[in-house]
Amino acid sequence: MPQKTAPKKPIRPRQSQRPPGHESKMKPPPIAEDREHAGAGRLIGKVALVTGGDSGIGRAVAIAFAKEGADVGIVYLNEHDDARETCARIEELGRRSVAIAGDAGRPAFCRRAVERVVKTLRRLDVLVNNAAEQHPQERLTDITEQQLERTFRTNIFAYVFMTQAALPHLPRGGAIVNTTSVTAYRGSHHLIDYASTKGAIVSFTRSLAQALVERGVRVNAVAPGPIWTPLIASTFPPKQVATFGSDVPMKRAGEPKEIAPSYVFLASDDASYMTGQVLHPNGGEIVNG
Numbered sequence: 001m002p003q004k005t006a007p008k009k010p011i012r013p014r015q016s017q018r019p020p021g022h023e024s025k026m027k028p029p030p031i032a033e034d035r036e037h038a039g040a041g042r043l044i045g046k047v048a049l050v051t052g053g054d055s056g057i058g059r060a061v062a063i064a065f066a067k068e069g070a071d072v073g074i075v076y077l078n079e080h081d082d083a084r085e086t087c088a089r090i091e092e093l094g095r096r097s098v099a100i101a102g103d104a105g106r107p108a109f110c111r112r113a114v115e116r117v118v119k120t121l122r123r124l125d126v127l128v129n130n131a132a133e134q135h136p137q138e139r140l141t142d143i144t145e146q147q148l149e150r151t152f153r154t155n156i157f158a159y160v161f162m163t164q165a166a167l168p169h170l171p172r173g174g175a176i177v178n179t180t181s182v183t184a185y186r187g188s189h190h191l192i193d194y195a196s197t198k199g200a201i202v203s204f205t206r207s208l209a210q211a212l213v214e215r216g217v218r219v220n221a222v223a224p225g226p227i228w229t230p231l232i233a234s235t236f237p238p239k240q241v242a243t244f245g246s247d248v249p250m251k252r253a254g255e256p257k258e259i260a261p262s263y264v265f266l267a268s269d270d271a272s273y274m275t276g277q278v279l280h281p282n283g284g285e286i287v288n289g
Contacts (some may be wrong), residue, residue: 014238021230044069052131056229060256155197172216209276225282249284
């Protein structure tokens with residue numbers, strides 16, 4: 001007789017939000033930083049721009065960069081309260097911040113955002129392309145033309161547009177870090193369009209790294225596994241949210257603070273001999289990528 005699989009126990013309360021989701025409404029809230037951890041000065045004198053920097057992984061990266069000495073601009077869609085909280089924390093750490101609301105899938109906005117960061121913070125050394133959206137569907141035929149276009153525009157078009165806008169300002173020694181996903185490597189039957197964009201980000205990272213190596217700009221990526229962010233609470237059904245992340249070897253979702261060090265490493269001179277590479281903080285999945 002085959003053994004019955006024990007039902008997964010809820011890790012957190014069932015909950016749901018409307019997209020794009022707000023970190024302030026999550027129970028428990030994601031952990032963006034270890035307050036007892038001080039930076040090591042690895043980004044002193046640098047200026048970074050982080051898309052999707054209002055919450056989740058983007059917030060954790062922005063705060064981690066500030067702890068390392070960087071001034072940080074964040075781009076976000078319309079989550080104004082979350083963005084204000086992120087900027088307030090950056091400034092508590094003694095760094096300057098600027099927040100720009102808008103759609104990174106539009107090239108004109110990307111140009112305006114970069115120009116504002118450079119004008120306000122005086123330079124740009126690091127670009128983190130991180131903003132994303134997802135819309136789970138059980139069947140391929142349920143993905144509409146509108147959804148397909150929207151997912152690709154936010155998740156990969158925006159990376160290209162923001163990079164095009166940032167490139168004239170990035171100096172030799174600058175860095176670009178893109179957020180891909182474990183789904184780029186293992187797929188996802190209910191996130192076909194999302195996983196496809198994440199695969200495109202891997203190829204974009206590798207190709208752009210080759211294109212910019214002579215300019216001295218490094219391009220790498222991070223492929224997180226299941227991370228507790230507003231994207232999860234605002235797109236998955238409450239039952240799935242309650243057990244999110246329990247199927248990886250570590251049996252839990254990661255916190256944003258556990259992902260941010262990968263971005264710090266890739267943005268800093270510690271990664272001076274790395275370009276075109278992907279780091280995999282994913283709770284123990286082996287993806288051979």
